[in-house]
Amino acid sequence: MFSRFGAFLRSSIGKKSLMAVTGLLLILFLIAHVVGNLTLYADSDGAKFNAYAAQLEALGPVKLLAELGLVLLFGVHIALGMRAILENREARPSRYKDLAPKGNRTFASMTMSITGLVVLVFLVIHIIDFRMADFSEQGLAALVVERLSSPVGGAIYFVSMAFLGVHLWHAFQSAIQTLGFRHPSYAPAILVIGRVLAVAIAVLFASFPVLLLATGGQWPWN
Amino acid sequence: MSGGHDNHGGLNLTLHVWRQKNREAEGHFETYSLHGISEHCSFLEMLDQLNEQLLREGREPVAFDHDCREGICGSCSLVINGQAHGPDRETATCQLHMRRFHDGETIYIEPFRAKAFPIVRDLVCDRSAFDRIIARGGFVSVNTGSPQDANAIPIPKENADLAMDAAACIGCGACVAACPNAAAMLFVGAKISHLSLLPQGQPERRRRVLAMVEQMDKEGFGNCGNIYECEAACPKGISVENIARLNKEYLGASLTARPEKESAGGF
Structure with a gap:
């Protein structure tokens, strides 16, 4: 049984399936993350957001477990993605003069590796910014405002969310297809759901740095 | 000269064709001029005319795969201006007509490229x-035997x-x-x-x-x-x-x- 499972994981379809499953779980994480971020809008001093952060901290070992799970999800998704980039490059050693579109490609589908790599760089910046930082004195909300209200910080977060949105534009329906589900009755809806999710997640994440930039670092709803 | 249906003199084309001696050799594009190509001929017939011209000039003709020339055998290939089987949907290269191109057009012709499809010669891949x-x-x-009822x-x-x-x-x-x-x-x-x-x-x-x-x-x-x-x-x-x-x-x-x-x- 294990040799069969090993063969599955080594196969192109097995690796793609694992990428699809980790990708879909990461979309669930992003939805939870962005809903949590919305507590920033719940009041004018960040108290609700800080309380939400404190609740997560209070989970103790459960939070640690969740973080380990995220490391695993991101790790597998990124490692398989990198491997696919290399394998696909190898699969066409002599390049075309210019492989012109035949009609089905989209900007998002053609740039998955690039948008994925940009989101990876952002992930490192984001973890250093907030997971590694000590915000015990000022509170997490104040740290968010500090990081995002500088032009460079705000631009990094805004541009990264644009890349994330483009990545997700293709991701959802691609994952469903990889897991073997495609039906003429459902395919259009799956495409739309994925794209709505992509735009919603990217816009909601990006809204905070945009508002802070617009107001020069003030709580924008004061 | 103008293109389209009024062009009784035929199409004048500049072709950039991938030439490669064998699997190991480095390939490159070679440029050819073709004159008076009928818009009614197929893409492969246009290549036939190119080869006749090359033979007349004492040059090596371009190798390309073809067989039935009616879109059912799967022998023909070619990436034409960056598109596999050319610009049309649901059309094999052999079914592609020169009326899809205009007078004076430059056309790049390459073999299918993939590590799993090594190029044998020119436009032919394995x-x-x-x-x-x-x-x-x-x-x-299935065990062979007399055929069973179709239904x-x-x-x-x-x-x-x-x-x-x-x-x-x-x-x-x-x-x-x-x-x-x-x-x-x-x-x-x-x-x-x-x-x-x-x-x-x-x-x-x-x-x-x-x-x-x-x-x-x-x-x-x-x-x-x-x-x-x-x-x-x-x-x-x-x-x-x-x-x-x-x-x-x-x-x-x-x-x-x-x-x-x-x-x-x-x-």
């Missing part, structure tokens, strides 16, 4: 990787239609050529769908998909990124629904296939 995939399971094993095995109309659509694959390899990752999932998906949808394909269903995917990976094709350019390039309009079915069949077979038993002795 697509026997597909044959090796078929040899691993793209068939049904002895009931098949739902919907399945018959889907299987027929998949069986339309002519194995030309345009899906691989058009795929940014040089993946062969549409070809393998069509072959798997064709047999897994029919009762005759059931006995070897799981073994088939496991073996064919294993061979596909061994041949060095890329990974499917669900970009779906394959479907757009397929001269037979094979749907990417077949790729989803391949994924499902492979997932299912991986989870449920029992280990192959040793052929003889013991249990």
Whole structure:
């Protein structure tokens, strides 16, 4: 049984399936993350957001477990993605003069590796910014405002969310297809759901740095 | 001179054609001028005229694959101006007409490019990787004998239609050529769908998909990124629904296939 499972994981379809499953779980994480971020809008001093952060901290070992799970999800998704980039490059050693579109490609589908790599760089910046930082004195909300209200910080977060949105534009329906589900009755809806999710997640994440930039670092709803 | 239907003098074209002596040699584009090409001739007939011109000049003609010239054998290939089988949908290169091009146009002609399809010479690539995939399971094993009644095995109309659509694959390899990752999932998906949808394909269903995917990976094709350019390039309009079915069949077979038993002795 294990040799069969090993063969599955080594196969192109097995690796793609694992990428699809980790990708879909990461979309669930992003939805939870962005809903949590919305507590920033719940009041004018960040108290609700800080309380939400404190609740997560209070989970103790459960939070640690969740973080380990995220490391695993991101790790597998990124490692398989990198491997696919290399394998696909190898699969066409002599390049075309210019492989012109035949009609089905989209900007998002053609740039998955690039948008994925940009989101990876952002992930490192984001973890250093907030997971590694000590915000015990000022509170997490104040740290968010500090990081995002500088032009460079705000631009990094805004541009990264644009890349994330483009990545997700293709991701959802691609994952469903990889897991073997495609039906003429459902395919259009799956495409739309994925794209709505992509735009919603990217816009909601990006809204905070945009508002802070617009107001020069003030709580924008004061 | 103007292009289009009024052009009785024919089309004047500049061709950039990939020339490569053999598998090992470095290839390069060579430029040729062709004059007075009828807009009614096919793309391959245009290449025939180029070769006649080259022979008259005492030069080596361009090697390219072709056979039936009516879109059913899957022999012709070519990437024309960056598009596998040229600009039209559901059209093989042999069915492409020169009326799709205009007078004075420059056309780049390349072979299908993939590690699994090594270039043999000029525009000819070796697509026997597909044959090796078929040899691993793209068939049904039946005892021969007198044919049974055609309606002895009931098949739902919907399945018959889907299987027929998949069986339309002519194995030309345009899906691989058009795929940014040089993946062969549409070809393998069509072959798997064709047999897994029919009762005759059931006995070897799981073994088939496991073996064919294993061979596909061994041949060095890329990974499917669900970009779906394959479907757009397929001269037979094979749907990417077949790729989803391949994924499902492979997932299912991986989870449920029992280990192959040793052929003889013991249990």
